[in-house]
Amino acid sequence: xxxxxxxxxxxxxxxxxxxxxxxxxxxxxxxxxxxxxxxxxxxxxxxxxxxxxxxxxxxxxxxxxxxxxxxxxxxxxxxxxxxxxxxxxxxxxxxxxxxxxxxxxxxxxxxxxxxxxxxxxxxxxxxxxxxxxxxxxxxxxxxxxxxxxxxxxxxxxxxxxxxxxxxxxxxxxxxxxxxxxxxxxxxxxxxxxxxxxxxxxxxxxxxxxxxxxxxxxxxxxxxxxxxxxxxxxxxxxxxxxxxxxxxxxxxxxxxxxxxxxxxxxxxxxxxxxxxxxxxxxxxxxxxxxxxxxxxxxxxxxxxxxxxxxxxxxxxxxxxxxxxxxxxxxxxxxxxxxxxxxxxxxxxxxxxxxxxxxxxxxxxxxxxxxxxxxxxxxxxxxxxxxxxxxxxxxxxxxxxxxxxxxxxxxxxxxxxxxxxxxxxxxxxxxxxxxxxxxxxxxxxxxxxxxxxxxxxxxxxxxxxxxxxxxxxxxxxxxxxxxxxxxxxxxxxxxxxxxxxxxxxxxxxxxxxxxxxxxxxxxxxxxxxxxxxxxxxxxxxxxxxxxxxxxxxxxxxxxxxxxxxxxxxxxxxxxxxxxxxxxxxxxxxxxxxxxxxxxxxxxxxxxxxxxxxxxxxxxxxxxxxxxxxxxxxxxxxxxxxxxxxxxxxxxxxxxxxxxxxxxxxxxxxxxxxxxxxxxxxxxxxxxxxxxxxxxxxxxxxxxxxxxxxxxxxxxxxx
Numbered sequence: 267x268x269x270x271x272x273x274x275x276x277x278x279x280x281x282x283x284x285x286x287x288x289x290x291x292x293x294x295x296x297x298x299x300x301x302x303x304x305x306x307x308x309x310x311x312x313x314x315x316x317x318x319x320x321x322x323x324x325x326x327x328x329x330x331x332x333x334x335x336x337x338x339x340x341x342x343x344x345x346x347x348x349x350x351x352x353x354x355x356x357x358x359x360x361x362x363x364x365x366x367x368x369x370x371x372x373x374x375x376x377x378x379x380x381x382x383x384x385x386x387x388x389x390x391x392x393x394x395x396x397x398x399x400x401x402x403x404x405x406x407x408x409x410x411x412x413x414x415x416x417x418x419x420x421x422x423x424x425x426x427x428x429x430x431x432x433x434x435x436x437x438x439x440x441x442x443x444x445x446x447x448x449x450x451x452x453x454x455x456x457x458x459x460x461x462x463x464x465x466x467x468x469x470x471x472x473x474x475x476x477x478x479x480x481x482x483x484x485x486x487x488x489x490x491x492x493x494x495x496x497x498x499x500x501x502x503x504x505x506x507x508x509x510x511x512x513x514x515x516x517x518x519x520x521x522x523x524x525x526x527x528x529x530x531x532x533x534x535x536x537x538x539x540x541x542x543x544x545x546x547x548x549x550x551x552x553x554x555x556x557x558x559x560x561x562x563x564x565x566x567x568x569x570x571x572x573x574x575x576x577x578x579x580x581x582x583x584x585x586x587x588x589x590x591x592x593x594x595x596x597x598x599x600x601x602x603x604x605x606x607x608x609x610x611x612x613x614x615x616x617x618x619x620x621x622x623x624x625x626x627x628x629x630x631x632x633x634x635x636x637x638x639x640x641x642x643x644x645x646x647x648x649x650x651x652x653x654x655x656x657x658x659x660x661x662x663x664x665x666x667x668x669x670x671x672x673x674x675x676x677x678x679x680x681x682x683x684x685x686x687x688x689x690x691x692x693x694x695x696x697x698x699x700x701x702x703x704x705x706x707x708x709x710x711x712x713x714x715x716x717x718x719x720x721x722x723x724x725x726x727x728x729x730x731x732x733x734x735x736x737x738x739x740x741x742x743x744x745x746x747x748x749x750x751x752x753x754x755x756x757x758x759x760x761x762x763x764x765x766x767x768x769x770x771x772x773x774x775x776x777x778x779x780x781x782x783x784x785x786x787x788x789x790x791x792x793x794x795x796x797x798x799x800x801x802x803x804x805x806x807x808x809x810x811x812x813x814x815x816x817x818x819x820x821x822x823x824x825x826x827x828x829x830x831x832x833x834x835x836x837x838x839x840x841x842x843x844x845x846x847x848x849x850x851x852x853x854x855x856x857x858x859x860x861x862x863x864x865x866x867x868x869x870x871x872x873x874x875x876x877x878x879x880x881x882x883x884x885x886x887x888x889x890x891x892x893x894x895x896x897x898x899x900x901x902x903x904x905x906x907x908x909x910x911x912x913x914x915x916x917x918x919x920x921x922x923x924x925x926x927x928x929x930x931x932x933x934x935x936x937x938x939x940x941x942x943x944x945x946x947x948x949x950x951x952x953x954x955x956x957x958x959x960x961x962x963x964x965x966x967x968x969x970x971x972x973x974x975x976x977x978x979x980x981x982x
Contacts, residue, residue, distance in 0.1 A: 279723070292312045391451065437472060560575075782839075807852065
């Protein structure tokens with residue numbers, strides 16, 4: 267996941283002491299005491315608009331000293347603080363609890379606990395501000411007043427609003443028993459000795475005069491609220507894992523929980539979940555990020571991948587617009603809701619990505635292989651064909667047989683692959699590549715898309731169509747290996763630049779080429795050795811750029827950092843080509859990094875070597891949780907299990923290479939079409955699987971459509 271596309275820098279984080287709560291299209295970024303501090307990225311956001319820019323709690327006009335924060339769910343946190351001692355007191359006696367729930371706004375339950383022997387008279391105030399700034403403006407640090415602001419207040423109610431560009435955004439704050447004035451809610455409480463005082467505050471968004479129903483109404487127990495029910499159903503519906511190593515178990519549980527929290531629901535189809543890219547700034551559908559996350563999390567919930575494909579298909583390009591970079595058949599890069607999206611994106615949908623379109627077709631092939639709702643996948647075939655038409659008519663603009671990109675205007679992303687920062691593509695000497703740029707991994711994605719379409723044609727008993735797409739794949743593979751291989755270097759070029767010269771940096775991207783199968787088998791050993799060389803392998807994962815390259819910087823966004831999802835894909839590619847030991851080293855490194863971060867992998871980490879620092883060095887502005895980082899441990903587990911699924915060909919492959927320290931493993935409820943299978947791996951590494959669909963068998967050898975071969979390798 268890259269930057270907001272109009273911004274050429276790096277993400278603005280909320281600071282290492284920030285707390286992020288998310289649920290659907292709402293999130294809250296606060297300090298660890300619970301306050302939202304004005305003038306910072308803090309805020310309560312709903313549908314890409316900041317509806318609270320300040321939220322400060324005071325007891326008797328004094329700040330509350332924070333003690334700790336307890337986060338049980340991604341949308342819930344308990345902030346514990348201590349009211350400062352009263353005049354004449356030597357010690358504080360009032361404990362302050364702020365129990366916050368985020369979802370379609372926010373609910374905050376306030377509790378004062380008097381631990382003293384005398385009644386405590388307290389005045390509790392909440393200061394509220396709302397700038398209604400667009401998420402883009404907050405993230406990029408360019409918030410300025412826009413439009414006309416209004417305030418209304420009455421008994422227990424404070425309403426703030428803004429009118430701008432013909433639209434209105436507002437927030438309604440309801441607190442029974444509070445005296446309200448502009449920007450302030452005041453409670454007066456007398457807390458009995460050893461007793462408690464309670465109050466609740468509801469903060470709800472108002473869009474064009476319509477108040478959004480709160481997710482956590484006061485009249486309903488929290489455990490019965492929508493987010494609580496969805497979270498519980500998510501955990502109960504997915505596969506269960508038992509593994510000997512508790513650290514691995516924690517990482518997998520955290521990954522599954524975070525992926526559940528990153529689900530957002532299509533407003534036009536409320537029952538269709540899709541996966542957002544990451545918190546806090548990317549709680550939106552991103553083509554590339556959401557597809558790759560869906561691919562990695564197929565064993566967890568295939569219907570999340572189907573929902574993602576369906577929503578992306580509905581927003582597939584239908585006309586040409588240079589401002590949004592929409593083109594017929596192109597899959598979007600980013601969907602946004604905020605009022606300012608039309609200024610930043612040219613509209614609410616931006617299409618400036620080169621890889622989401624082939625990845626979309628690849629995703630449909632994987633849905634077919636996993637037996638996900640064949641009728642729904644069949645309905646998406648016209649969208650797949652439109653995507654393939656885009657690849658050949660718009661993606662390959664100069665007719666050289668490769669897909670390349672150049673932004674249509676100066677408002678778009680300069681780089682439109684996954685390393686989409688302004689300096690993300692450069693040569694060994696550090697020079698920035700000039701467009702149009704044909705990325706190596708994108709050719710691999712196109713190759714996999716052709717083979718995915720061939721598989722889909724097979725399922726429709728269209729033999730001639732299947733052969734036609736396989737032929738295109740073979741031709742692309744031949745061209746790729748002729749033009750991208752650097753015989754004097756022993757690795758593949760990162761890209762071809764606008765003059766068709768190789769961009770010769772040593773990067774992790776060629777691991778994606780292994781993953782898709784476009785690499786010639788006789789060159790794979792050299793690629794495998796390079797990926798595990800000290801230049802690229804840090805001990806925590808694979809660096810995006812080798813230490814020997816001129817632009818290398820371990821603290822950069824894309825030029826030497828380690829991205830867990832990237833490393834997981836590299837490991838999958840190595841396993842595909844039979845380099846099990848190489849794949850296992852990377853897989854273990856990623857899981858060790860996850861353990862060091864308490865089970866939650868960040869978006870990226872610095873590329874310092876493990877021999878230099880005993881712990882992975884965090885990247886300061888990394889999103890966490892972030893979708894493909896959360897899904898990376900699931901792909902890593904598949905790599906270690908040597909697990910692949912191809913129900914159309916009647917096989918499930920399991921060939922474990924589990925490290926002994928992880929012990930025996932048992933997975934129950936793995937979705938395979940309409941069936942739910944159970945996989946066990948004994949301590950000596952022998953697999954056993956029960957509950958397979960009829961006509962499907964267990965094997966330890968690759969399916970023909972995933973085997974690496976000179977003539978006909980398949981899609982991942």
